[in-house]
Amino acid sequence: MMEPSAETYSAENASPLTKEQAIANLKSPDLSLRYYAAWWLGKFRVRDSEVVDALIVALEDEADTTEMGGYPLRRNAARALGKLGNIRAVPHLIRCLECSDFYVREAAAQSLAMLGDIAAAPALMQLLSGGIAAAVQEPGRPHLTQPYEAVLEALGAIGATEAISLIEPFLEHPVARVQCAAARAMYQLTQDTSYGERLIQELDSNNLQMRRVVLGDLGAIGYLPAADAIANAKVENSFKLIALKGLLEHQLQQELDVSSISEDAIRLMNLMDSLL
Numbered sequence: 001m002m003e004p005s006a007e008t009y010s011a012e013n014a015s016p017l018t019k020e021q022a023i024a025n026l027k028s029p030d031l032s033l034r035y036y037a038a039w040w041l042g043k044f045r046v047r048d049s050e051v052v053d054a055l056i057v058a059l060e061d062e063a064d065t066t067e068m069g070g071y072p073l074r075r076n077a078a079r080a081l082g083k084l085g086n087i088r089a090v091p092h093l094i095r096c097l098e099c100s101d102f103y104v105r106e107a108a109a110q111s112l113a114m115l116g117d118i119a120a121a122p123a124l125m126q127l128l129s130g131g132i133a134a135a136v137q138e139p140g141r142p143h144l145t146q147p148y149e150a151v152l153e154a155l156g157a158i159g160a161t162e163a164i165s166l167i168e169p170f171l172e173h174p175v176a177r178v179q180c181a182a183a184r185a186m187y188q189l190t191q192d193t194s195y196g197e198r199l200i201q202e203l204d205s206n207n208l209q210m211r212r213v214v215l216g217d218l219g220a221i222g223y224l225p226a227a228d229a230i231a232n233a234k235v236e237n238s239f240k241l242i243a244l245k246g247l248l249e250h251q252l253q254q255e256l257d258v259s260s261i262s263e264d265a266i267r268l269m270n271l272m273d274s275l276l
Contacts, residue, residue: 019046023054031064035073042080052086059092070101078104082111090115094123102138106147113154121160127151128166132173148173149181153220156185164189176202177213184217196223203233211235219243222250227268237275244272 017025017040025037038058041051058077065071078096081089089111096108105127112120127146138145152170155163167189170182180202187195200223202214212235218226219242230243248268255262 019048019051022046023050026054026058031073034058034061035064035076038073038076038080042076042083045083047084047086049086052081052084052088055081055084056089056092059096071099071104074099074101074104075107078107078111082107082114085115087115087117090117090119094120097123097127102141102143102147106150109147109150109154113150113157116158118158118160120158121155121163124151124155124158124160125163125166128163128170131166131169135170135173135178144175144178148175148178152178152181152185156188156221159189161189171198176205176207176210180210180214180217184221187221187223193223193225196221196226199223200226200229203229208235212239215239215243219246222247224251224264224268227271231271231275240275241272244268244275248272 017037019041022037022041025033028034028037038055040046041055055077059074059081061071061073061077064073074096078093081093093108093112093115096104099105099108109124109127112124128148128151135144135146135148137143148170152167155167164186167182167185171179171186173179173182180199183195183198186192187199196218199214199217199221203211205211205214211233215230215233215235216239218230224247227244227247230240230247233240248265251262251265251268255265
């Protein structure tokens with residue numbers, strides 16, 4: 001079957017679900033209901049042990065497949081488990097990194113980044129085996145052999161310093177987005193400002209989508225020196241605000257033990273106000 005979209009099912013299932021209905025729908029013979037239920041549970045972050053159990057079971061689904069061999073339900077279940085924040089999902093998501101479906105592997109890596117468990121490092125590092133030489137487009141597919149962006153970002157997010165030597169070569173990958181993911185991870189793992197400055201330089205890209213991606217990277221790593229560059233980037237203000245919010249959250253996290261808000265935090269707030 002062709003892969004369905006969550007938007008399609010959102011329209012068909014306009015009435016609100018309950019947790020019980022969503023769990024029941026995950027077991028429905030109607031594949032569209034199962035797909036939408038997994039999306040809904042993640043979208044509304046229904047944090048419940050029974051929900052986590054049901055989504056973990058969905059990671060093994062064999063019924064919902066595309067003509068190209070993809071697993072749409074597994075993808076949605078993997079994404080949802082990251083949003084729910086329960087580390088019980090970690091070993092199951094790690095197994096998903098071996099799935100034949102590229103997009104399941106990508107969703108699993110993204111969710112492992114959200115869960116932040118260093119236990120995922122060896123499996124994520126395995127996906128970088130072969131280095132840049134292996135990081136080419138998969139024959140007949142619109143993507144690389146592995147979800148390198150998601151894997152690199154996950155290794156940075158979980159603090160996998162043992163992966164630095166594997167990540168560094170990807171700074172020279174021919175795909176700019178992969179280079180940025182590597183720079184993002186290298187900054188998180190080393191705190192070397194040269195990687196943050198490299199991302200700032202990418203804000204001069206002629207590609208609007210690339211500039212949006214870089215804003216997301218800078219916000220994710222909380223690179224404070226990028227504040228003015230973010231505010232002046234040739235991108236919609238909504239993207240700038242999200243990136244500045246990321247910087248502000250990082251700054252406030254560092255100031256938890258400080259009795260007053262710093263000048264840097266106030267400056268970020270003023271920059272955000274100027275974009276509203």
